[in-house]
Amino acid sequence: MDKNCLFCKIVTGDIPSQKVYEDETVVAFRDIDPQAPEHILLIPRRHIPTTLDLAAAERELVGHIFLVAGQLARKLGFAEAGFRIVNNCNAAGGQLVWHLHFHLLAGRQMGWPPG
Numbered sequence: 001m002d003k004n005c006l007f008c009k010i011v012t013g014d015i016p017s018q019k020v021y022e023d024e025t026v027v028a029f030r031d032i033d034p035q036a037p038e039h040i041l042l043i044p045r046r047h048i049p050t051t052l053d054l055a056a057a058e059r060e061l062v063g064h065i066f067l068v069a070g071q072l073a074r075k076l077g078f079a080e081a082g083f084r085i086v087n088n089c090n091a092a093g094g095q096l097v098w099h100l101h102f103h104l105l106a107g108r109q110m111g112w113p114p115g
Contacts, residue, residue, distance in 0.1 A: 002047045007099035011045050020076070025061060026068050028104075037107025038078055042069055048100040051089040069104045078106035086114070 001008045009015040011027055020040055021028035031039040042065050048054060054062065066085065073079035083106035088094035094115075 002099070005047055005099050006097050007041075007043050007101060008047050011043070021068055021072055023068075026065055028068060028072060031103070035103075036105040036110075038076060038083070038105065040069075040072060040104040041101050042072075042104060043099060043101045049098045050095065050100060051087055054100070065102055069102065072104060073106065076106075082106065082110075084110045084114075 001012065006015065010017045010029065017029035019027060019029045021042075025045055026042060027045060028040050028042045031041050044058075044061055044065070046061075048058070069083075069085050070079070073083050083104060086103040086105065087101070088096075088103075
């Protein structure tokens with residue numbers, strides 16, 4: 001854990017959140033500044049700053065995050081209509097919190113290209 005990391009503080013419960021899922025490796029919660037009617041953040045419990053900090057050992061973790069995203073899409077009722085999973089990496093990629101996270105967005109038509 002990084003004691004200065006916003007998402008680490010959410011994992012530990014020091015900062016409240018609207019959790020929709022948690023297990024031993026992943027926490028999912030509603031974004032406080034939603035960019036779609038459904039906007040959920042999925043994060044690993046362990047502090048990993050960016051996508052570039054992933055190692056081969058995290059293959060299962062990232063796969064698990066995507067499986068959880070699919071489960072949440074089904075549970076929350078937007079799987080069939082469609083959704084988007086986004087990961088921003090570093091400043092020019094739009095990353096604002098330096099803890100690996102994935103945005104699960106749904107409930108509106110997504111444009112292409114994104115950005």
